[in-house]
Structure formats: C-alpha cells, structure tokens
Amino acid sequence: MFRIGQGFDVHQLAEGRPLIIGGIEIPYEKGLLGHSDADVLLHTIADACLGAIGAGDIGKHFPDTDPAFKDADSAKLLEHVWALVREQGYELVNADCTIIAQKPKMAPYIEQMKERIAGLLQCNPEQINVKATTTEKLGFTGRGEGIASQAVVLLSSMK
Ligand SMILES: Nc1ccn([C@@H]2O[C@H](COP(=O)(O)O)[C@@H](O)[C@H]2O)c(=O)n1
C-alpha cells in the first residue's frame, strides 16, 4: 500500500539567528526565526510524513507553546516523526522538496542537505530530491523577508 503526504512551511528571516535549512548551517547575514531552530525544510518533510500516515502536523506533536521545544533541533523532531512512520510499517519511496528563497543560493548546499535528510529518513540520498527557486523578487520571499518550503513524500507499506 502507498500513502502520499505534503508539507508547506514559512519562517521569517531575522538578524542574529543561524540559517539552518535541511539540517545544514548555511553562512548568511540572517537566519530563520521560530520557536525551534526554524529549519523550514525539515519542518515540511516532517509535516509531509505526518500527512502521509494521517497523524496531523508538527504543531500537534511539538506545540510551540511547550518550552521543551524551545530552540529544538528540527533534526530530532524529524527523527521522532520518522519513528512514528516506521512504527506503522512504512518506508520511504521518495521525497521531493522545494525551498523558496530569493537569497542565499542553496545550490552549493543541496547535496549535503540530501545526505543529511537521507540519514534522518534511513534511506539513500537518491531517494531525496531538494530543489530551490526564487520568486523573481516578488512577494515576501522575493523581498527577503522569509523563506518558504514545500515537500511531498511517498511511503510504501512493508507489510
Ligand atoms: N535560493 C535559491 C534559488 C534558486 N537557486 C537555483 O537557481 C535556479 C534558478 O532559480 P529561479 O528562481 O531563477 O528559477 C534554481 O533552479 C536553483 O537551481 C538556488 O540555488 N538558490
């Protein structure tokens, strides 16, 4: 049996924060603001996984009102979500993700992100695709006010 899920997330860019996307720290003048480390890409993958198993969203599992998740490492949150997926007997077919950011250039970091995500989802980097696009300077992403991300995951049942 196959199950599909999708995720979408946005975080604001702010000074004085590290920019962490896909579990990788990217050198940049600003970072993403959130209750956690605000890793917008890992959040969308977690949401897509939760969607695929019909388990709600990351806000339900890791409320932003809970001090336990203040400055949380999103890689740990995704590992927890992935354990739920595995408990239900699913494995990853593939994940396809898009980072929507005017700046900085993501291309130099894409391979590292794929490897990090594959490690978290216990699969091969070939099963993970990460893309990036600008919005041609249009909208909040185009003005550099924030970064968005979306992801689709396909799971298959091992039963
Ligand atoms: N933050 C970004 C945005 C884009 N890229 C790469 O540039 C290509 C062209 O982007 P357009 O928005 O002009 O289509 C895109 O396909 C990515 O390869 C990037 O690395 N980082």
Ligand SMILES: C[C@@]1(CO)OP(=O)(O)OP(=O)(O)OC[C@H]1O
């Ligand atoms: C990850 C959590 C929890 O620390 O907080 P944020 O980093 O603010 O992220 P968001 O995508 O807004 O929602 C999920 C959260 O509850």
